[in-house]
Amino acid sequence: MKVIEHTIDDGRHLASLYNERFADGSDPHCHPVTEQEFAVGLTQTLRHDSPMSAVGVHALRLLAVERAGKPVALSHIATEAVTTDGRDTRRGLIRLFAFAPGDRAAGQCLLEASEARLMSDPVEKIVLAPWSAGVRFMHSGREEPSTLQPHLLSLARLNRYAVERTQHIMTCERIGVDKPALRDRSMNVDVEARESRGRRPNVVTRLMRDGTGIGSCELESRGHFLQAEAAQTAVFVHDLEVHEAFQRSGHGRYLLRRALWEARRVGFTNASLCVLPDNHRAIMLYAAEGFSIAGTGHQLGKEVD
């Protein structure tokens, strides 16, 4: 086995390895990327077309493990400047990590090579799947070491990475809501279809009373970052929020239903989202509205001596 280091541009052909590992159907919401989407997606931030350096992430490199000249495992590494307790330090990031479930040797070789490369400039810590620097062409951008990729999660744990953050990935396979009735007539709803690069728009739904915002729900088209056909009918619930003073009165349910109904109306058929495991109120709501937990994803970290 041999480890090859690529710049993002030189390594764009590795998109096919990403597709094999993440868009093969094992995670129903990861869609295939083109080489262009792969290269651009790795250098730009999760939601916007701004460079990763804008959020303090630098030195982007792709590492590939090759066996008999064929790439069999892939990682994307970077460093991030962070300030902890008023002190400036650097963290090493492994933003993307892929190897076949049956090929632990390639996974181990890649992890060791990624760590060594990151430690060649001093870093205090290595973070795998950092939430601060998610990869935008993945389904939620962040959930790579998840129960959907158990071999990756296990490799990280075997190498002493500790779970730092956890989120559930919830999916609704078929949006089938009726238009909800607005019971309180003093309220009004504003629905904004924002242009996306996909075939369908991003949809922002706001609930208001006398011009004051009560809450909002933001849906993002997966087609915004991916040309794949299946991504054109998939939305990600990026945000659902009801202001504190107005919670527990049915507004959250109304907003979610209305947003999904609007999405269905313009042709989206399925939805996904991420939620913290202790956000029981939100999980109750999503579960009641047709979502179920598809997997649980983690950010993992390891201190470096």
Ligand SMILES: CC(C)(COP(=O)(O)OP(=O)(O)OC[C@H]1O[C@@H](n2cnc3c(N)ncnc32)[C@H](O)[C@@H]1OP(=O)(O)O)[C@@H](O)C(=O)NCCC(=O)NCCS
């Ligand atoms: C999650 C959130 C949007 C729910 O909005 P809400 O207006 O308070 O919720 P609703 O009044 O519409 O209630 C909908 C469902 O939520 C659940 N829920 C609401 N209040 C609850 C409570 N106090 N305890 C347990 N479950 C509760 C119930 O399932 C409820 O359905 P039910 O009334 O049939 O029992 C709101 O709490 C919020 O903005 N939280 C902060 C932001 C957030 O966490 N967003 C989700 C990110 S993934």
